[in-house]
Every structure is written in structure tokens, then in C-alpha cells.
Amino acid sequence: MARSPTEDVAVEPVARLVGHVAVPGDKSISHRAVLLGAISEGETHITGFGRSADTEATIAAVRACGVAVEEDGRDGLHVQGVGLRGLTAPNAPIDCRNAGTLVRLFTGILAGQAWQEFELVGDASLSSRPMGRIVDPLRRMGAGIESADGRLPLGVQGRPLHAITYELPVASAQVKSAILLAGLYSDGETTVVEPVPTRDHTERMLEMAGAPVTRRPASVSVRPAERLALPSVEVPGDFSSAAPFVVAATLVPGSELHVHGVNLNPRRTGLLTILERMGARVTVYNRREIGGEPGGDLEVHTAPLVGTNVRRDEVPIAIDELPLFGLAAACARGESVLHGAEELRAKESDRIDATVDALRALGVRARATADGFRVTGVPARLRGGRVSSRGDHRLAMVGAVAGLASREGVRIEDADAVTVSFPGFFELVDGLRRASNVPEDDRR
Template sequence: MTAGDSGLHVEPVPRLVGHLAVPGDKSISHRAVLIGAICDGETRISGFGRSADTEATIAAVRALGVEVYEHGEETLRVFGKGMTGLSSPGRAIDCANAGTLVRLISGMLAGQAGETFELTGDASLSRRPMERVAEPLRRMGARIETTEGHLPLRIEGRGLNGIDYVLPVASAQVKSAILLAGLYADGSTTVVEPAPTRDHTERLLQAAGASVTVHPTSATVRPPARLSLGEVEVPGDFSSAAPFVVAATLVPGSELHIHGVNLNARRTGLLVILERMGASVNVYNRRPIGGEPGGDLEVHSAPLVGTTVGAKEVPLAIDELPLFALAAACARGQSVLRGAEELRAKETDRIEATVDALRAMGVRARGTDDGLVVTGVPTRIRGGRISSRGDHRLAMLGAVAGLASRDGVRIDDADAVGVSFPGFFEMLDQLRRTSAVVEDDRR
């Protein structure tokens, strides 16, 4: 890889061989800090996934009066203030680019009676829709105002009432916000999903002692007297492992082992899709990691065929769908993604951005209202130059494409990876060096 004023250039590799472990799961790291903030006593978090987004969560709870001690990169001690102990800092809380943070913390703050809070974010977060979380919280009795449906968000904490709410769009963030508000509500609060989404909030609330009942497409919470988490071990982030899984699948002759990964079935939809396409991904050494299913992955390169991904699969692979599109570009035949309009409300319009990136690299792709269509060719893609548009998922897509291309890929604004995986390019470079040593030994 070479960096310069004209972007970061990721060159192709003959194969990828080696072992690696990715940082802790970002989604769980957010939730552990937030829930730890309203627990009684200390919550010790190991394997914390450090990124710009999770740093924003630490800063947010500190602004609310919570003490957080950091021991190295991966260990935190959060000294909770109890369920009703959060206090307004008297200034806006900056959520930076963290969509998970702003939506989940809204549910918690809605129940802090007598306190008023304001939430802001960067330009990207400020474009994302906030009424989807404000509207159900208002049904619970919350006083919450958006700015024409966006940030800044103003919340006046007060007593809440439990509700039964059917999500119009499958969203783990909105579900989690309602369940967290339900901790403060009279009666029970139930969220019904059109399709299952990640369930890390439910798992952590159960671990903290809350009464949470989970069904395949619904979750119900009842207000507890107190919460206490104690120890939280964060498994490796599947979304951070996914670029390496796809890279090893696409680069001929590859054999890659990724250790200690979160394998929660509500996060690993990409593995199901890749298996259907013909990928060779084996799971071994299965074990629980911090209350989540975990294990190690062994990935070998394999020829792929096109497939169709429908609406029910989208929530289980929402962050990895750009990588699916890249895999489809190197597969035989046509691949179709449907029911993924939610991608248009991410850090950028990920449908448009993904299609533009693929086209810039010589791939036949077009967007639809709710997805995309890719006509793949089972060979290395040409390569070219793309813009991440400030979206970490697009920057990682460009890097994987560079490894699997003929000519390499130049990525503008590659630093966007820092939002979720600051050490991504360093890990990629180390893997490249390891693979080169193995290649030399084989000659």
C-alpha cells in the first residue's frame, strides 16, 4: 500500500495466508459502556473495540457524570451512576459520527426525570433520520424534539409508560432505544420486528439483571429495581472480520484464519450468503465469548456464483452488504439485492456509493430503489479509483477490491476507516507482509 495526497493505493496480492484477530465488537462495546453507565457499581469491560465511534460513547457518558477509567487499549472500568443518576452537562453532547450512540442514548436519557439534554453530531450523522427513534419514544410519553427530523435532538427526561410497538423498518438501533427507555416505563414494553436484528442489547440487559423476554421477532422488557453488569468480555467484531473473509475468498490460493470472532447468528448473515455463493468458510473451536456465540474462521479462496439476497436477510448482513456486492462482482452470473432501502440512510447512500465504486473499477452494476444488481465475471476485477465519501464501509470495500484486482485500487478519504476500525490498514499491511513471506518460502 502506498499513501499520498492523491489517496491510498492498495495493490493486488498473489494470495493471502496467515492468522489474525480483529478488534472487539463495536456494537457490543457501545452497549457495554452505555448500560454500564446506568448500572450500580463497577462494570469492567475487556476486549473493548476502540474506534472513533466508541470513543464518542466514552466521552458521552463522561459528560453525563460517569467515571470511566481506561487501562490500555482494550480494558475499561465504568463506574455506573445507577438507573436515574445521569445528569445534564449543561451543554450539547457530541455524538460525532456514531449512529448507535445517538439512538441508544436517547432511550436512556428519556427516562432521566427532571434533566434536559441536547444531542448533536457531525455533518454525516446530522443527515441521518432521527424521527424513527423520536416517534416511538414520544408514544411512551417522552418529550423529545428533532430539528426537522434530524439533529440536534432535545430531550426532557420524565416518567414513561410502556408500549407495544411494531417497527416499520427492522432496526436494532431503534429497537434498542425503545427497550432502554422501557427500563424506566410503567408496565412492560414490547418491540415487534419485521425481521430479526442483532440482539446485543437484550443479551446485555439480561446479564445486568433486567427482566427481558426474547422471541424470534420480538423482545419485551420490564423495569428493574437496579442493574449490575460486573464483567463484560467483548468478542471480535464480525463486521471487522468480514473484509478479510471476502478478501481471502476472492484472492486465489488464499488460506486465512481469523480467531475469536463473534458468531451471533443475527450478525453473520454474510456467511450464509457467501456459503450459498460457493465460498469455503469453516467455523471451528466454537465457544461462548462474553455471553455471545463465538469461534474461529478458516477461509479458503473459492469460485463464486451469483445469488439473490432478499429483505429478510438484509438485517442480518446490513453492514456487510457492500462487501456482498464486491463478492458478486467476482462471481459467475447475476446477483441481486432487494429490500435494502435502509442502506440509503447510512453514513452515506450506500447503494449509490457502492454502485459508483464498483463501476469505477470496471464492474457492471446498477442501483435500484431498494438494492442493486451486479453482473459478475469470475476473474479479478480491473481496479481503479474510488471515493469512500467519508464512509468507513466503502473505504474497506475499496481495500478488499484492491487486493483482489488486477491493477490495484486508489481510495480517496481512506482515513474514514477510523470510525470503526482504526488499525484496519495496519492489519492489512501486516497480513500482506506475512503472505509475502509464505509466498517466498513456497518458491
């Protein structure tokens, strides 16, 4: 694996993937632990924190609002909570960088900081993403929010808030979370109705912190909280960071890979259901609770795949892994189709077009549709080639997995995009490659 001066990375094919890996802490849970720790009373000790450009932005954001955050080794934090209404507006805008989770969840919290004014900004990628989906419901709750035509920057004027019942027009855990967090400051019970289930990390952590939460199959409610207390959070391994290795071991012949300590919340692991339908051999063992979330270890063996269709109702619980599904489909027998995934067009890149372009660059027959893509797979190693990440960490990881499973290797343009969620990704890939190349007798 070689880097060029422009930070391209070349990932060469590997004969097999064998070994044991652990991935960084879950990014979504890491964001929430810092944000809820900041508005709790007392100290929150976070272990297994998933360090990345996105989660570092969350630390910087709460520090800018008067919260002390102390580092405790590589993956530990001590957050000194200031209470529900103790945040203070900084003199400068709060830079959310490229962290969509941060800007949407933090806006819900800041909307309840009555009579204070905040401004949220981000980088060019985040500034192009839609914010109207949180602005509209928060305004209905009484928040004062100004936006640039539904985009960043956001001006947030904290005001007394009113409870609402809100039906999500698009399934989104971030929008749901923004409304629930604002509901902590409302004058009654706030309810969010979901068209299909989405990630429930916010609800789980609010319950851990003592918030009055009611969960139902199709909705979740929160009532005003007097105080929150979140003494400790253990962050499980990020399933989205484990997924590239699961797909790589499925595609590379002769592989046997173990991934340890992974978050297995069923509202996050839609890719496992899809891969199982395609014929993948992924076994979950050592199931346990990790920080209030279902967790466990994964054992992955190479398996021949067959094409499948991914339905609209499956999209929210596999949203970040759908580009990897496209790659798996490229090596499966027959056609695979993704439906109902318009939301992919509003990510760090247009992930529908970006995924299809990357697959075509590798010699795959793929076509974008309005709400997904169609891939005609061939059960053989990919040709290899050159792909662009378009500055999107998920596409950079797809390129790396393709390189491992290819005949000629893959060069990934703008590979440093992985630092948004997984700064050590390529180092882990390289270490796994070296371990896999050790003769079996020497590994014993």
C-alpha cells in the same frame, strides 16, 4: 500501500492471503457495554473493547453525564456506574460525532432521566440521518423530545415514561434498543415487535445485567428495572471488521486465512450464509461463548463463486456487509441481485449508490435499484482503479479488498474514514500482505 497528503490510500494486488489475524472488539457490543455500565450499580470491567472514533464518542458522552471511565491498557475499561437514574445533564450539548448507535441508544436512556434536559448533536453526516424513527415511539412513551425536522440536534427532556407495544415499521436494532432501554424506566411491560429478526446484543446484555427481559421469535419485552449490575463484559471480535478479510481471502487465488475470536451471533452473520450459497469455503471451528455471545474462529479458502439473490428478510442480519456482497458478486459467475435494502440509503452514505459507483469505477457491470442493486459478475480479477469512500468506513474497506483482489490495484479517496470503526485496518492489511509474501518454507 501508500498514503498521499490528502490521506488517499493505494492498495496493491497480492498474490495470495495466508496467515492468522484477529480483529478489534465488536463495535455494537462495545457501545452497549459502556452505556449499560454507566447506568449499572458498581463497576463494569470491559475487556476487548473495540476502540474507534464511534466508541470513543460513547465514552466521552457518558463522561459528560457524570460517569467515571478509566482506561485499562489498549482494550480495557473500568466504568463506574451511577445507577439507572444517576446521569446528570451537562452544561453543553453531548457530541455524538458520527455514531448512530450512540445517539439512538443514549436517547432511550436519557428519556428516563426524569426532569433533566439534554441536547444531542453530531457531525454533518450524523445530522443528515433520520431520527424520527426513535422520536415517534419515545414520544408515545411520554418522553419530551424536540428534533430539527426529524434530524439532529435532539433535545431530550426526561419524564416519567409509559409502557407501549410498538411494531417496528422498519427492521432496526437501534430503534428496538432505544425503546427497550426507555422501557427500563416505564410503568409496565414494553414490547417491541419486529418484522424480521435484528441484532439482539441489547437484549443479551440487559439479561446479563439482571433486567427483566422476555425474548420471543418475533418480539422482545422488558419490564421496569430496580437496578442493573454488570460486573464484567468480554467483547468478542467484530464480525463486520472480520468480513473484509473473509471476502478478500475468498477472492484472492491461493489464499488460506484464519480469523480468530470473532462474534458469530446468528443475527450478525448473514453474510456467511450468503457467501456459502455463492460457493465460498468458510469453516467455523473452536466454537465458544465470548462475553455471552456465540463466537469462534474462521478458516477461509479461495473459492469460485456463483451469483445469488439476497432477499429482504436477509438484509437486517447482513446490513453492514452488503457492500462487500456487491464486491463478491462482481467476481462471481452470473448475475446477483440485492432486494429490500432501502435502509442502506440512510447510512453514513447512500450505500446503494456508493457501492454501485465504486464497482463501476473498477470496471464492473452494476446498476442501482430503488431498494438494492444488480451486479453482473465475471469470475476473474477486477481491473482496479480509483474509488471514493464518500466518508463512509464500509466503502473504504470495500476499496481495500478490491485492491487486494485486483490486477492493477485500487486508490481509495478519503481512506481515513475507516477510523470510525477500525482505526488499524490498513495497518492490518499491510501486515497480512507482508506475511503472505513470505515464502512458505520460511513461515514454518
